[in-house]
Amino acid sequence: MLALLWGLLLLAVFVLWRKSHLPWREIPYRLESALEDFGLYKAALIYVVIYTLRPFLLFPATLLTVTSGLLFGPWLGILFTIIGENASANVAFCVARWFGRDWVKQKSGVTLAKYEQRLLENGLVTVLILRLIMLPFDAVNYGCGLTAVRHRDYAIATFIGILPALIAFVLLGGIGAAGAGNRWWLLVGSLVFLVLGILLARWLGRREQSTDAKT
Numbered sequence: 001m002l003a004l005l006w007g008l009l010l011l012a013v014f015v016l017w018r019k020s021h022l023p024w025r026e027i028p029y030r031l032e033s034a035l036e037d038f039g040l041y042k043a044a045l046i047y048v049v050i051y052t053l054r055p056f057l058l059f060p061a062t063l064l065t066v067t068s069g070l071l072f073g074p075w076l077g078i079l080f081t082i083i084g085e086n087a088s089a090n091v092a093f094c095v096a097r098w099f100g101r102d103w104v105k106q107k108s109g110v111t112l113a114k115y116e117q118r119l120l121e122n123g124l125v126t127v128l129i130l131r132l133i134m135l136p137f138d139a140v141n142y143g144c145g146l147t148a149v150r151h152r153d154y155a156i157a158t159f160i161g162i163l164p165a166l167i168a169f170v171l172l173g174g175i176g177a178a179g180a181g182n183r184w185w186l187l188v189g190s191l192v193f194l195v196l197g198i199l200l201a202r203w204l205g206r207r208e209q210s211t212d213a214k215t
Contacts, residue, residue, distance in 0.1 A: 131161025
């Protein structure tokens with residue numbers, strides 16, 4: 001239901017833009033001017049707070065990440081999104097852990113118990129792979145919170161594992177930012193980080209399979 005509401009809201013914004021007859025090339029410069037008037041750090045704080053609370057609103061994380069590149073430019077966008085996305089992931093994890101973990105433990109059977117034991121032993125690499133292959137962000141957040149994975153392992157793996165996709169999508173948004181510089185380099189950089197994340201996930205997966213085969 002919330003996803004439908006957000007979709008309708010985005011559609012309304014698109015319709016209003018069409019009616020304004022504002023050329024799309026002018027949008028980054030209008031945003032830059034509005035940001036200067038409002039204040040960069042106030043805007044960054046609001047962005048981080050919205051990103052942190054986003055799991056409860058089910059607003060798409062990828063859309064916010066791309067938007068940061070458009071609003072703040074690629075480099076500040078990466079910094080602010082690292083803060084907001086990690087806060088968002090850990091808040092969602094804690095909510096699932098506090099409110100759902102006991103119920104999962106009561107319902108868990110032999111198969112789930114074996115899987116949870118594996119998460120306890122190798123949670124960092126498992127979560128890292130889940131992040132690198134870009135599974136739905138909130139599904140991983142809440143799902144990991146319901147399992148036995150250690151919060152420390154989850155937080156470290158999340159911080160590292162989200163970086164390739166995060167940088168890729170912020171750079172993608174940064175292509176449209178005012179004063180972005182060489183936009184072709186931003187596009188190339190975005191593709192490089194996306195591919196890098198996928199290749200790293202495949203390497204880790206093969207390494208895990210090789211380790212399992214030896215044990």
